[in-house]
Amino acid sequence: MFGKKKARPQIDQEQLELIQNAQKRIKQKKRLYFHFVLFLIGSIFIILANTVLDIGKDFTPFGKEWFLSAIFVWLFFLLYHVFNVFITHKFMGKAWEQKQLDKLVVQQKLRIEQLKNELEKEAPHIAESEHYNKSLKKKEKTSELTIVVAAAENNAIGKDNKLIWHLSDDLKRFKNLTNGHHIIMGRKTFESFPKPLPNRTHIVITRQNNYQVPEGVIVVNSLEDAISAVKNDSQPYIIGGGDIYKQALLLADKIELTRVHEDFEADAFFPDIDPSIWKETANTFHTKDDKHDYEFSFLTYERK
Numbered sequence: 001m002f003g004k005k006k007a008r009p010q011i012d013q014e015q016l017e018l019i020q021n022a023q024k025r026i027k028q029k030k031r032l033y034f035h036f037v038l039f040l041i042g043s044i045f046i047i048l049a050n051t052v053l054d055i056g057k058d059f060t061p062f063g064k065e066w067f068l069s070a071i072f073v074w075l076f077f078l079l080y081h082v083f084n085v086f087i088t089h090k091f092m093g094k095a096w097e098q099k100q101l102d103k104l105v106v107q108q109k110l111r112i113e114q115l116k117n118e119l120e121k122e123a124p125h126i127a128e129s130e131h132y133n134k135s136l137k138k139k140e141k142t143s144e145l146t147i148v149v150a151a152a153e154n155n156a157i158g159k160d161n162k163l164i165w166h167l168s169d170d171l172k173r174f175k176n177l178t179n180g181h182h183i184i185m186g187r188k189t190f191e192s193f194p195k196p197l198p199n200r201t202h203i204v205i206t207r208q209n210n211y212q213v214p215e216g217v218i219v220v221n222s223l224e225d226a227i228s229a230v231k232n233d234s235q236p237y238i239i240g241g242g243d244i245y246k247q248a249l250l251l252a253d254k255i256e257l258t259r260v261h262e263d264f265e266a267d268a269f270f271p272d273i274d275p276s277i278w279k280e281t282a283n284t285f286h287t288k289d290d291k292h293d294y295e296f297s298f299l300t301y302e303r304k
């Protein structure tokens with residue numbers, strides 16, 4: 001009663017149809033073979049009946065013995081049978097062929113849909129690569145444009161135009177990387193500093209025409225102008241904020257990311273790093289301690 005049910009072999013409908021068709025085909029051929037053997041035996045029997053037993057000796061259609069006409073008519077039926085098996089129903093039958101064709105068409109349509117979806121997903125990456133390559137050619141880049149950023153797990157980077165955390169080693173890293181170089185930033189990030197950072201050339205991007213800045217700070221009206229302004233620096237940095245990072249990610253060669261391993265409420269965010277475009281080349285983990293309230297990792301990404 002509670003014994004295991006015997007597992008039945010699972011054959012899908014398509015396999016079943018193939019087997020049934022193959023069986024039908026074998027039967028068709030067997031019948032033809034049987035017809036052929038019958039024709040041979042029958043012909044011998046007719047010849048003997050006519051010539052040895054003299055059956056219908058006087059019946060001579062078309063001036064010849066009747067067995068010739070009889071064999072000829074039978075041969076005609078045999079050939080018709082052959083024609084039927086090998087030509088008219090040559091494979092699995094018209095209906096079966098049509099069904100297979102319809103199936104193929106449906107499969108192809110599904111594949112085309114799938115390819116379309118994949119292409120739609122890929123399009124932004126292709127566009128980004130093209131954008132990057134074009135900008136490379138246009139400016140014959142001599143410098144490696146690097147983004148420096150500290151972002152939380154949820155990509156939060158700032159709130160109310162301030163940084164969200166204070167991580168001493170992250171600030172040191174920022175200082176060491178950018179020291180002596182050009183730093184490109186959005187107007188809001190610039191305004192978040194109490195004063196310009198020492199030993200760095202500040203390039204501030206704004207759409208305002210008469211934006212006033214302290215001496216030494218360079219004001220430009222677009223990211224492209226900012227990049228032109230730093231072409232003599234082999235290692236300029238994009239230092240934020242969210243608005244500028246989003247645009248610069250299309251043009252940068254490298255990302256120096258400090259990933260803070262927490263989620264934070266924020267109003268400025270870093271864009272997602274697409275692993276199909278960027279490869280991680282360095283990763284160093286830092287634990288919490290007296291000077292660091294959160295765990296974080298220093299990560300380097302390079303454009304593939």
Ligand SMILES: NC(=O)c1ccc[n+]([C@@H]2O[C@H](COP(=O)([O-])OP(=O)(O)OC[C@H]3O[C@@H](n4cnc5c(N)ncnc54)[C@H](OP(=O)(O)O)[C@@H]3O)[C@@H](O)[C@H]2O)c1
Nearest residue numbers: 150158161162163186187188189206207240241242243244
């Ligand atoms: N965690 C980090 O590593 C990090 C780093 C930097 C900043 N942050 C934080 O990020 C936040 C600021 O980021 P945000 O996105 O609000 O501002 P933002 O990117 O610093 O600056 C945005 C401003 O830049 C100008 N701008 C942007 N695109 C431009 C273009 N294509 N052409 C000309 N001007 C352009 C505009 O200035 P105008 O309005 O004057 O036209 C725009 O309002 C702050 O909270 C800051 O603390 C965090």
